[in-house]
Amino acid sequence: MSTSAQRTAAERRRQAIEAHARAKNEMTISAMPVIIDYPAKIARYSTHKRGEDFIFEYTQKVEGSHLSYSYEEKFLDAYELGNDFEKVKTPTEALDFLSRTGAFTPHGDRFTWSRFLRWQKLASLVREYKQLAAAMREGTWSGEHGEALKALTHFPYPTTFFEGTDEALLPITTSPGYAELTAQPELQDSIRRGQEKSAAAERNLMSWFREPPGAAMSIELAPRKDDPELLQELRRGGAMIEFLRSPEQLRPILLVKADCTLHAIAASLWAARMAGLVYQRCPVCSQLFELPKGKAWKEYCTTKCQGTAHSRRVRASKSTAKKEPKKTNRAKASE
Numbered sequence: 001m002s003t004s005a006q007r008t009a010a011e012r013r014r015q016a017i018e019a020h021a022r023a024k025n026e027m028t029i030s031a032m033p034v035i036i037d038y039p040a041k042i043a044r045y046s047t048h049k050r051g052e053d054f055i056f057e058y059t060q061k062v063e064g065s066h067l068s069y070s071y072e073e074k075f076l077d078a079y080e081l082g083n084d085f086e087k088v089k090t091p092t093e094a095l096d097f098l099s100r101t102g103a104f105t106p107h108g109d110r111f112t113w114s115r116f117l118r119w120q121k122l123a124s125l126v127r128e129y130k131q132l133a134a135a136m137r138e139g140t141w142s143g144e145h146g147e148a149l150k151a152l153t154h155f156p157y158p159t160t161f162f163e164g165t166d167e168a169l170l171p172i173t174t175s176p177g178y179a180e181l182t183a184q185p186e187l188q189d190s191i192r193r194g195q196e197k198s199a200a201a202e203r204n205l206m207s208w209f210r211e212p213p214g215a216a217m218s219i220e221l222a223p224r225k226d227d228p229e230l231l232q233e234l235r236r237g238g239a240m241i242e243f244l245r246s247p248e249q250l251r252p253i254l255l256v257k258a259d260c261t262l263h264a265i266a267a268s269l270w271a272a273r274m275a276g277l278v279y280q281r282c283p284v285c286s287q288l289f290e291l292p293k294g295k296a297w298k299e300y301c302t303t304k305c306q307g308t309a310h311s312r313r314v315r316a317s318k319s320t321a322k323k324e325p326k327k328t329n330r331a332k333a334s335e
Contacts, residue, residue: 029252030251030252032219032251032252032253032254033253033254034253034254034256034267034271034274034275035253035254035255035256036078036079036256036258036264036267036268036271037075037255037256037257037258038075038076038078038081038258038261038263038264039073039074039075040073040074040075040076040101040102040103040261041060041071041072041073041102041103042071042072042073042074042099042100042101042102043058043059043060043070043071043072043102043103044058044059044060044061044063045057045058045095045098045099046059047091047094047095050168051167051168052168053112053113053114053167053168054091054094054112054113054168055110055111055112055113055168055169056094056095056098056104056110056111056112056113056116057109057110058098058103058104058109058110059109071102074102076101076102076264078258078264078265078267078268079268079271079272081101081261081264081265081268082123082127082264082265082268082269084097084101085097085120085123085261085265086120086123086124086127086287086288087287088116088120091113094113094116098261101261102260102261103259103260103261104116104260104261104262105205105260105261105262106201106205106259106260106262106263107198107201107202107205110169111166111169112165112166112167112168112169114164114165114166114167114168115162115165115166117165118161118162118165119262121144121148122148122151122152122161122206122209123209123265123266123269124288125144125145125148126148126152126209126210126266126269127269127272127279127288128279128281128288129273129278129279131145132145132148132149132152135148135149136149144161147159147160147161148161151206151209152206152207152209152210153207153210156199156200156203159206162202205262205263208262208263208266208267208270209266209269209270210270211270212256212258212263212266212267212270216256216257216258216263216267217254217255217256217257218254218255219252219253219254219255220252220253220255221241221242221250221251221252221253222250222251222252222253223245223249223250223251224248224249224250224251225249227245227249230244230245256271272290277290277291278290278291279291280298280299280301282299282300282301282302282305283299283300283309284300284301284305284306284308284309285301285305287301289301289302
């Protein structure tokens with residue numbers, strides 16, 4: 001998203017707030033489901049270790065061929081993707097997750113395990129919400145929460161949230177002739193333009209975790225019940241769904257088009273926030289869980305974790321009691 005587009009989005013948001021404040025009449029649309037459409041392109045992922053990091057590579061090229069491409073298109077549930085993403089703990093689990101979810105980002109086919117973990121952390125902070133909200137209210141723009149806020153804004157503020165996560169992708173600068181090659185003005189200019197383009201694409205991807213861009217969202221009409229004949233009728237030139245079915249037969253839906261796994265995950269987090277869902281982190285298993293509607297606090301995600309916490313408290317109490325010195329008869333008498 002360009003700087004001018006970012007300013008336009010901010011201005012539109014301000015106008016919406018002002019318009020809502022002065023409106024005398026309003027029309028309420030019925031409950032609108034948020035549909036995240038993610039046709040994942042399942043292709044080949046590979047990984048190898050470089051230094052202390054791992055590099056993941058995604059390709060649709062058929063192995064052994066330079067011209068043939070192949071992938072399986074599979075529509076995935078964005079809400080389930082987000083839950084599975086948070087559970088990944090090792091590079092091996094990451095490879096399994098990536099191999100069944102398609103392109104991870106909309107740009108580039110190589111990224112590191114370190115980078116994967118930072119995207120995972122950003123998604124977790126956005127879902128948990130409270131820490132970022134506190135940092136925003138306090139005007140804290142440093143530290144992990146402040147850098148995360150910089151990453152989320154549409155404006156091109158420099159952020160260190162992902163700093164150091166791409167070192168394993170850097171070329172080996174000790175190669176013979178590398179310094180002479182990169183010293184050429186034409187190549188330096190090309191490298192600079194590539195870096196600027198990559199930075200802009202990365203900022204756009206980060207901003208998805210605040211809200212999907214307007215171009216990716218639209219309000220559409222869909223039948224309230226299964227209607228196979230409607231699809232056939234819509235194939236006729238000029239067919240308009242609102243005149244093929246009565247208003248009672250249709251309902252509005254908010255459609256979000258995702259092009260990669262991170263788009264789908266980010267859109268699911270935004271949809272949950274728009275729905276007013278609140279998440280709490282369990283102190284036992286460290287997983288985020290959704291608080292029941294109307295309940296301001298629930299400490300543990302399940303009764304199992306609640307039981308585990310109780311057992312730990314009992315063991316801690318017994319351990320403390322054993323360490324306390326026993327009072328002698330003389331001490332008791334003096335009391």
